[in-house]
Amino acid sequence: MKIKTGLAVSVFSLSFTFSIILFLKMVFPGLKPGTGSAPIIFLIVQTTLLWGVFGPKSPLFGRVFWRGSKGWPVLALTFDDGPTEPYTSAVVEILKQYDVRATFFLLGRKLELYPEVIKKIAEGGHEIGNHGYSHQVLPLRFPAIIRSEIQRTEELIIALTGRKPDLFRAPHGWKGPFLVRTAKRCGYRVISWTRGVRDTDRPGSHKIIERSLKSMKIGAILLFHDGRGLEIKPDCSQLLKALPVIIDKARRLGFKFMTVSELMAASEVNQ
Ligand SMILES: [Zn+2]
DSSP states (O other): OHHHHHHHHHHHHHHHHHHHHHHHHHHSTTOOOOTTHHHHHHHHHHHHHHHHHHOTTOOTTSOOBOBOOSSSOEEEEEEEEEOOTTHHHHHHHHHHHTTOOOEEEEOHHHHHHOTTHHHHHHHTTOEEEEOOSSOOOOTTOOHHHHHHHHHHHHHHHHHHHSOOOOEEOOGGGOOOTTHHHHHHHTTOEEBOOSEEOOGGGOOOHHHHHHHHHHHOOTTEEEEEESSOTTOSSOOOHHHHHHHHHHHHHHHHTTOEEOOHHHHHHHTTOOO
């Protein structure tokens, strides 16, 4: 899917490049861009757009929160693509054992499959965020579709918990010209991450631990997955093995844990 979106961005940047050249010719009729200028403009436009769409920290299409203040040693653990059983319940249980509160970005379609799990998440004192309904790629979608993805999941979360979430994380973290603005109009702050540990690649629990350790910077938001998109039976067992070790190592390094909203409040972020 990343290749498809990348191709669409390339086509868009190609037409954008020609628009720039046409615009320059209209404004400066005497200007004769050299034959080498079009590919250079194309490369610059394409690289900038690809960074804007795929870069988790990129503010090109609107600001997202991807790291807390660097003042003191805190981390926010986040879990995407759930609820998926038995993994979400197991993650909640591990967090309970270690007295850690985290943030779960839930998918609407998964909530319809496992509606009871959200209560366990809420009872554990964890924060619940919105990850859209069907995990569809949103950068090239118009506001109506983005709004529908957000609101369908929002309705489910409200029906099950009585509370409206106010954090949204886009599927894959990919953004487009309408995403951040539409999410804000729906009452959400858009959340990204400092570093993903790519646990959905199933690299082995030791690798997940190693990557997490490298990501432990002050104020970091770590991205894990208690599901894998809309897959009904993903294997997240490596995360379950790694998570207790990650929490333990983080504590030994002096880190405390916060939910994303707490991290934002502590960082005095006003979005
Ligand atoms: Zn996701």
